[in-house]
Structures are given as structure tokens and as C-alpha cells.
Amino acid sequence: MNASLHPGEDIAPIPGDLVESLRDFGYTLPSALADLVDNSLTAKATEIEAYLEADGPDSYVAVVDNGRGMDQKTLVEAMRMGTKGPLAARSDNDLGRFGLGMKTASLSQGTRLTVITKASDRPTLVRRWDVGHIRKSAKWELLTDPTAIAAPFVDKIDGMCSGTAVIVEDLDRATYLKVAASEVKQHFGRSLDSVRRHLAMVFHRFIEDGVTICLGSTALPAWDPFLKKQSTKLATEHFALLGKTIDIVPYVLPHHSHLTDEQHDDAAGPNGWNAHQGFYLYRCRRLILPGSWLNLHLRKEEHFKLARIQVDLPNSMDAEWHLNVTKSQVAAPAALRDDFARVARNVRSQAAAVYRIRGERHAPSNAPPHRFVWKREESRGAVRYRIDRTHPVVQALLHGGCEHAGLLGEMLELIERTVPIATMLQDPVKSLEGAALESDEKAAEQFVDMMLHAERFLISAGKTPADARQIVMNAEPFVHFREVLSDMLNKI
Ligand SMILES: Nc1ncnc2c1ncn2[C@@H]1O[C@H](COP(=O)(O)OP(=O)(O)OP(=O)(O)O)[C@@H](O)[C@H]1O
Ligand SMILES: [Mg+2]
The missing domain is CATH 3.30.230 (Ribosomal Protein S5; domain 2)
Known part of the structure; x- marks a missing residue:
């Protein structure tokens, strides 16, 4: 049967449902802003400003650029959910691919997206998506009036030769607004910081080439991952x-x-x-x-x-x-x-x-030797493996005031005397778990508490926090995770 002669039903997507799904492509605030900056760079902008405002219902996110802007036809087409698709040919410097980013990135953060744009010698234009309006009207109907929050940006774009402002408001996804009022500032600060780091990283080559990307009034320095001068x-x-x-x-x-x-x-x-x-x-x-x-x-x-x-x-x-x-x-x-x-x-x-x-x-000459969990003792031809009682974690357990310290000491001896050496020797080395520790973040997580416990013990025994950290960091297994653990502890 030829399907084209017997077409099935023509079913358009339900606007209110589809638009909600389009909001969940997996953007974070930094990656959403980066997608908007992509558009600015494709439009040959040399100055790009990102704004983040945390002020209750008046909060917004915006990206303003001095790129070539859009005429009315281009703007209206640009607002389409799925304009120039992935199969369309693109110029060599086009950072886009899917014809979606401006909409999906913006709406991943809030429910209202206003685009204000001006191509050179053309009037300033405004188009707006409002998820609430799409749901209520069940239509893909653009709005043309700027919101109160977007209004000042109309003046800003008006005063430029050409450029575009993308403003997102009603930030229902902003995690920094979903905390107690007293904590907004702190969480917002962290979000700002991650945006700053992300943009400085993702666009470092553009910044190195002279493009200015500002967060608020601060120009972001390029982050060079390769330390080219020293590597x-x-x-x-x-x-x-x-x-x-x-x-x-x-x-x-x-x-x-x-x-x-x-x-x-x-x-x-x-x-x-x-x-x-x-x-x-x-x-x-x-x-x-x-x-x-x-x-x-x-x-x-x-x-x-x-x-x-x-x-x-x-x-x-x-x-x-x-x-x-x-x-x-x-x-x-x-x-x-x-x-x-x-x-x-x-x-x-x-x-x-x-x-x-x-x-x-x-390595500093005064660095203490690494401590291993097990140590090998040889006496008159007999070899014995013992758990090192000077290992900081073992010390913390045996001498940190634990009421079961005595029992623990006896247990360690029991373990030492019952290691199933003969059985282990018969197993192929490869199949034995624990022989090699993987130094990834996930594996390191399980050691953080243990490490902090040992550190606290050493500090209570008179070591400075810095010395305690160094002693513990040089001990097995922490030494294998030194970098990951330092990163984690710095975040605590
Ligand atoms: N800042 C801007 N300046 C000028 N034109 C823009 C700007 N932002 C978007 N546009 C226009 O809107 C169109 C749609 O942008 P959108 O980000 O939705 O898709 P895209 O960039 O083509 O692909 P992708 O989904 O991969 O980002 C762009 O192709 C461009 O024509
Ligand atoms: Mg894009």
C-alpha cells in the first residue's frame, strides 16, 4: 500500500504541552547563557553583556549584543520553535545547528522570553513568547509589546547602531530564588560565579581575539586551559x-x-x-x-x-x-x-x-613518608602483614576516645591473623578487587569522612590544621586522591 495515497491524520503538536517539553532539554543557567552568546557571536557581535538580576518577581536574565541585529522577517522566523533545522547548510562560523537554542535555552530558565533587535538603519523591533499565553490560547502566537522588565532594553537597543537583547523573566527554574530569602544572596553569588567561569572558559578564544564579554559591568578574562606559555x-x-x-x-x-x-x-x-x-x-x-x-x-x-x-x-x-x-x-x-x-x-x-x-x-624534603594501611614485617625468615597502627585513621580510631577502642585493637589483630593468604594466592591477581584504587571522584567521595575524622584527631593531638592535612593526605588511600580530595574539601 502506498502511504502517500492514504494519508493518516495530520496532528499538530499541542502548543501548551510541547512548549513545556521544550523547556527541559537539560540546560543549566551557564549553558543556557552560553547558547545565547553563541547567537551573538554568530551575528558578529564584538561586545556582549550578560545580566543577571535576583530581585524576587522582578528577577531576570538577559544577553545584549552589538551584533548585526534582525529585520522583521528574520526576527519572526528566529522566534519559531524550530527554525533553520539541523539539515540546513550553515556558514563556516555559524555556532548554531538546530534552530532552537534561543527559545529552548531561554525558556529553560523562565516562562517569558522577549527579543528586542535592531538591524542597521532599521527600526527597533520587539517579539515575545509567553508560556502562559501559549498554554491559555493553545496557539503559537507571538506577542509584540515589551514587558516592564524588558522596556529599558528597548531604549538601550534603540540607542545602538545595531544589536539584539534577549531577556528572560519569570525565572521559575532559578534555584537561587528557591531558597529562604536570607540565603538568596549567597546562592545567587554562586550562580554568578559559575556563569562567570563557564563563559570565560567556553568563549576564551573569542575573548583572546578581542571580543568583550561582560557579566554586568565586568569584562571576563579568557581562561586558557592549556597555559600555552608554560606547557x-x-x-x-x-x-x-x-x-x-x-x-x-x-x-x-x-x-x-x-x-x-x-x-x-x-x-x-x-x-x-x-x-x-x-x-x-x-x-x-x-x-x-x-x-x-x-x-x-x-x-x-x-x-x-x-x-x-x-x-x-x-x-x-x-x-x-x-x-x-x-x-x-x-x-x-x-x-x-x-x-x-x-x-x-x-x-x-x-x-x-x-x-x-x-x-x-x-617534593619538599621534609615531606613525611607515605603511610600505608598494611605493612610487611619480616622476622627470622617469617613474613607477616600487619595493619600499621601509626596510620592516621587507625590512630584516630584507637586513640580518639572511642569506647570500643580496646575491642577494635583486638579485632585488628584478629584480621591480621586470619587474612586468607593461601586462598588469595590461588586467585588470579586480575580478579581480586581492591588491588588498584581508581582515583576518580566517585571513589574519593567515600573517603572524605574518614579523612576528616583522622584530621580532627591529629588536630586534637596538637597538630596544626595544615600539618594534619598534610599527614593525612600523604597516607594511603588519600594520597591516590590528593587532587580530587583537595577539590572536594575546598568546596566544603
Ligand atoms: N543575538 C542575535 N543576533 C542576531 N540574530 C539572532 C540572534 N539570536 C538569534 N538570532 C537569529 O535567530 C535564529 C534562531 O536562533 P536559535 O538560537 O534559536 O537557533 P540557531 O542558532 O539557528 O541554532 P541552535 O539551536 O543550534 O542554537 C538564528 O539563526 C539567527 O538568525
Ligand atoms: Mg543558536
Whole structure:
């Protein structure tokens, strides 16, 4: 049967329901703002201002740019939910792909989106989506009047040669507004900070090229993930896909001892050193992925944290890289996985060498020796494994005032005497759990309480907090998670 001769029902989406679904593509406040900044950059803006206002029902988020603006036809088309789709050809510098971002990013934060725009020598225009109106009218009907919050931006755009302002209000998703009034300031401050870090990271190459991106009145400095002036740049590689070239520039960043503490903290990035290792995927110079081993089955490990690899992609292979609407995810195409894995392994091993060698050479001479949980004792040819009673966690348990300390001591001896060595020796080493600790964040989490407990004990026994931290950090297992744990403890 030929389906075209017997068409089924023509069913348009229900506006009120679909618009609510479009609000949940998985944006965060920083990624939503970045999507709006993408549009500004595509419109050739050189000055972009992001505004965040936390003032109860008058709260809003806005992005204003001095780009080329839009005439009426372009504006109305731009407001369409799903304008120029993913299959449409795009110019080389177009940061868009789905024809959705302006709407989905904005409405992920609030229910009212006003766009005010002016193309050069054209009048200032206003169009607005109001989710409440869409639901009530059950129509995709644009509004044309600016809200009270958006009105001042009409004057602002009017006074420019060309430009666009996108204002989002009724911020029903803003977590910083959903806390006790007394805590809004603190939570808002954190949100501002994450927006600042995200934009400075994602758009660092545009900022380096002279584009000004301001948060409020403050221009954001570029965050260079590669510390180019101090890092070792490895040989550049080029791979071809779909007749276009992908450039890869691997860097091994300098060891901590070659940086000031301030440089080291700054280079850590918004999510910390461990999280920011791996490939940095740029699409038309805009950072999509700030450190990932992609889908290569390689883990993030503390000793690979100095490996950061710049990858430049054009916007013509989005489907192959599985780019998502929020521009925050990609996966390496099957045809390139082996090449990427080879690059990754090479850079990882060089980064690990710098991490270890420099680490040893520059370790402070007064650093206490690492403490292991188990120690080997040999006496007259007999070998015995014992739990080290000087390990800070063991000390805290045995001498920290626990009423069961005596029983605990006896239990440790019992464990030592009953380790099933003979059985263990018969098991293949690979199948034994616990032989190698994975130094990822999830594994580290389980040690935070234990570490703090040991620290508190050492402080109560007269150590300074700094010494206590150092002693505990140098002990097994914490030493394997040093960076991740430091990041976590700094956030507590
Ligand atoms: N700040 C702006 N200045 C000028 N034109 C803009 C601006 N923001 C949006 N537009 C216009 O609106 C259109 C739709 O933008 P939208 O972000 O919804 O989709 P897109 O950028 O094409 O794709 P994507 O969904 O990947 O972001 C753009 O193609 C552009 O023509
Ligand atoms: Mg866009």
C-alpha cells in the first residue's frame, strides 16, 4: 500500500504541552547563557553583556549584543520553535545547528522570553513568547509589546547602531530564588560565579581575539586551559573526516611545582584539575567539551591530569560527532576512535611522566613518608602483614576516645591473623578487587569522612590544621586522591 495515497491524520503538536517539553532539554543557567552568546557571536557581535538580576518577581536574565541585529522577517522566523533545522547548510562560523537554542535555552530558565533587535538603519523591533499565553490560547502566537522588565532594553537597543537583547523573566527554574530569602544572596553569588567561569572558559578564544564579554559591568578574562606559555606542546596531528580536517594539538601542562599557587588554582578550571583532563573539543573555536576522554573507555586518573588536548572541529560534522542541542556533549565517530585513542595514550603517558618525575624531584624534603594501611614485617625468615597502627585513621580510631577502642585493637589483630593468604594466592591477581584504587571522584567521595575524622584527631593531638592535612593526605588511600580530595574539601 502506498502511504502517500492514504494519508493518516495530520496532528499538530499541542502548543501548551510541547512548549513545556521544550523547556527541559537539560540546560543549566551557564549553558543556557552560553547558547545565547553563541547567537551573538554568530551575528558578529564584538561586545556582549550578560545580566543577571535576583530581585524576587522582578528577577531576570538577559544577553545584549552589538551584533548585526534582525529585520522583521528574520526576527519572526528566529522566534519559531524550530527554525533553520539541523539539515540546513550553515556558514563556516555559524555556532548554531538546530534552530532552537534561543527559545529552548531561554525558556529553560523562565516562562517569558522577549527579543528586542535592531538591524542597521532599521527600526527597533520587539517579539515575545509567553508560556502562559501559549498554554491559555493553545496557539503559537507571538506577542509584540515589551514587558516592564524588558522596556529599558528597548531604549538601550534603540540607542545602538545595531544589536539584539534577549531577556528572560519569570525565572521559575532559578534555584537561587528557591531558597529562604536570607540565603538568596549567597546562592545567587554562586550562580554568578559559575556563569562567570563557564563563559570565560567556553568563549576564551573569542575573548583572546578581542571580543568583550561582560557579566554586568565586568569584562571576563579568557581562561586558557592549556597555559600555552608554560606547557609543553606536543606534535600537532591532523585527521580527515568528510573531506574536512580536524586539527589536534596536545599539551602537557607544567607540574604544580613550576606554577605559583595562584596559577595552579586558576589552571584547575571550574571543575578542578582531575575533571579537566583529556580532549577539549572546539566547534568553530567555541569550546563544547572542557576535558573528556570521550567514548574511548579511558578513565580520568590523578596522574593524567596534566594532559589537555585541543581539538578543532568545523560545524559541518555535527551529526557524526553527535552534537546535542545544549552544545555540551559529543562522542568520537567510530572512524576516528582508534586515532583518538592513540593520541590519548601517548599524551597520557607523557603527562604521567611529568606528574611523577617532577613530583618526586620537587617534593619538599621534609615531606613525611607515605603511610600505608598494611605493612610487611619480616622476622627470622617469617613474613607477616600487619595493619600499621601509626596510620592516621587507625590512630584516630584507637586513640580518639572511642569506647570500643580496646575491642577494635583486638579485632585488628584478629584480621591480621586470619587474612586468607593461601586462598588469595590461588586467585588470579586480575580478579581480586581492591588491588588498584581508581582515583576518580566517585571513589574519593567515600573517603572524605574518614579523612576528616583522622584530621580532627591529629588536630586534637596538637597538630596544626595544615600539618594534619598534610599527614593525612600523604597516607594511603588519600594520597591516590590528593587532587580530587583537595577539590572536594575546598568546596566544603
Ligand atoms: N543575538 C542575535 N543576533 C542576531 N540574530 C539572532 C540572534 N539570536 C538569534 N538570532 C537569529 O535567530 C535564529 C534562531 O536562533 P536559535 O538560537 O534559536 O537557533 P540557531 O542558532 O539557528 O541554532 P541552535 O539551536 O543550534 O542554537 C538564528 O539563526 C539567527 O538568525
Ligand atoms: Mg543558536
